[in-house]
Amino acid sequence: MSKDSDEALRATSFDPKPNASPTQTEAPASPQRGVWIAGVIGLILLGFVVFVLPPQTPAPLPLASSNDPASQGIQVPNGTGLDSTTQTEERSPFAEAQMAKSRRAAQEALQGLLETQARLEARAVNDWADNEFNEATNFAINGDQSYREQDFAEAEINYQRAQSALDALEARLPDEVSERLATLLNMIETGQAEGANRLGIILLQMAPDSLDVIDATARVPSIPEVVALIDQASALYSDRAFGEALGKIQAAIELDPPHKRLQAIAKAYRNALTNQQFLTAMTRGFEALEVSDFDTARAAFKGAAKLKPADESPRVALDQTREAEILSSLNRFISTAAKQEASESWASASETYRDALALDPSLVQASEGLARTEPMADLFLRLDAIIEKPARLVDPTILDDAQTTVREANAALNTADNMPKLQALGSRAQDIVQNASTPLPVTILSDGKTEITLKRVARLGTVTSRVVSLRPGQYQLLGSRNGYRDVLVTLNVGMNRENTVDIRCTEAIRR
Structure with missing residues (x-):
């Protein structure tokens, strides 16, 4: 019995305060002292029972019935004929052993309870489950009261109730951590620096080994600077300075890379900047198109297409640019060819009309112009040959061709007005042919x-x-x-x- 008493744990960790009674004048005797006295008495009685009583013990009596109070260890009135001394001597060894066993069970229950209590207190249980923890503590206090009254079985029951309540709290801890971690992340996202700082301290107590908690709390110090950058970016965005606003947000992202809200803001600002650049490029392209600056217009529309590949507007604008450029080129070709005709540059005019037809084979003006200028270009070429190489006219066939050429030149002069070049060339060729014919x-x-x-x-x-x-x-x-x-x-x-x-x-x- 003494060994059990030496290893016993005192059930005083919850600091219960005994209820004071107006008539109570002194504190109850120490349970520890009672245990020692009971142990010594038990040993004496055990020796008496083992070594002294056997020789003097009479034959055993029949077993008492279940209705006999004495057989159940229940105290009966004095009239039963059993005095208290006899009753104590009959039950003391076994009762004391049962009491020691019950006390030891209560102490073991208390030991586990204290360990669980220490773990929960280390995990800041008062910050996240104060009421439940106090309820569990009340069970333990009731257990302490029973322990002082040496009702160890009741003490064990109360300790086990407290243990169950604390186990339930410990099982809740991961969910409590997850819930508060989500709250902390929301505070970080919404810029609640003060609340995030307080909650981060609690979370580090609740889950000191959690990498998620460590990472989240590490983001808290950057909240004020991130909030300031977001405010600056918002002001710039309102002034449509999208590029500068995006730069502020990117600086904030460098401070807090996992920040989801910053990523969303950056995406929105990037889209706004892209739209702004897109509209600027399209406007520049149409302005250039209006003044027939096709190269600038084309470059602007291609730049817009790179900014928004899925947008059809740049492709349509490029088609318009191509059509406008073709139309402009055709107009330029027709205008140039008309000037060349007026200056009797028939070969050049023919070439210009061919260029126009290469762009648009269905262009009637070009087709008619080519039909008009090609014969004249050929006539001028033959007249030049007569003038440049008159000696070839000694050949009768060549002379005949030259005479035909002169007649065609005269016919053209009769049907057209104001053709001084043709008139001059025809006159010279005619003289040469005439001389060659005489x-x-x-x-x-x-x-x-x-x-x-x-x-x-x-x-x-x-x-x-x-x-x-x-x-x-x-x-x-x-x-x-x-x-x-x-x-x-x-x-x-x-x-x-x-x-x-x-x-x-x-x-x-x-x-």
Whole structure:
């Protein structure tokens, strides 16, 4: 019994305060002292029962019935014939053992209760379950009262009730942490610095090992600066300074990267900035389109398309730009070709009309213009050839073509007004053709021994002097003689020329 008493835990952790009675004059005896006295008496009685009574014990009596109060250890009136001394001697060893066992059970229940109490107090239970914790404490206080009265079974029951209540609180702790963590995160998101700071301290007590709690409380000190940046960004946003507003929000995100509200604000500001840049680009494009600055318009619309790829407006604007540019080019081509026609630059006008048709093959003005300018361009080309190479007219076929060209030029002049270039070219070509068509006397001199051939005209044979009629132009005379080297002479026949040629073979061939 003494060992149980030495290891016993005092049930005083909840500091119960005994109810004071007006008639009570002194404190009750210490339970510890009573335990010692009971233990000593028990040992004495046990020795008496084991060593002294057996030889003197009479034959056992029959077992008492269940209705016998003495058999149940229940105290009966004095009239039953059993005095208190006899009753104590019959039950003391077993009763004391049962009492020690009950006391030990109560102490064990109290030990677990104290451990749970310490854990909950370390987790700031008074901040999140003060009422429930006090109710559990009341059970423990009742247990202490029973313990003082040596009603250990009742004390154990009350300790177990307190233990169950504290176990329920400990089981609630994760949910309580989650709920307060959500509240803390909401305070961080809404900028409640003071409340977040208080709640963060409590959460660190409730869940000191939780990484989520540690991360959340680490964000609390940045709340004031984040709130200030959000306010600055909001003012800038109201002034439509979206770029600067977004910069403030991005600075706040650098302070608190997990901040969901900041991410949402940044997205909204980024969209506003994109829309602003998009509208600016589209406006710049249409302004450039209005003044036919197609390169600037195209660049602006392409920039807008990059800002909002899903928007159809830039594509439609680019199509409009392309159509406007084509129309502008066509108008420019038609205008340019008309000026070229007026200046009788027929080849250039034809080329311009071809460029217009390349852009729009259905353009009637270009088709009609090409049909009008191509023949004139060809006529000018042929007139230039007559003027630049009159010697070719010695060829009858070429002369016939030249005469046809002159007639076409005269016909064009008759059907058109104010064509000075054509008139000048036609007049010069006509003179050249006329001169080429009028034979001139040409004197050919030789030694009477050389065979003379006027290429593409006639064989003249041997002559000493002969006059032939040739149209102006360039001719070649070939002289040949046996035993002598052939000679080839070029003769240019024309007005105001001597038109005389001497051809003979004089260089003998040595054998």
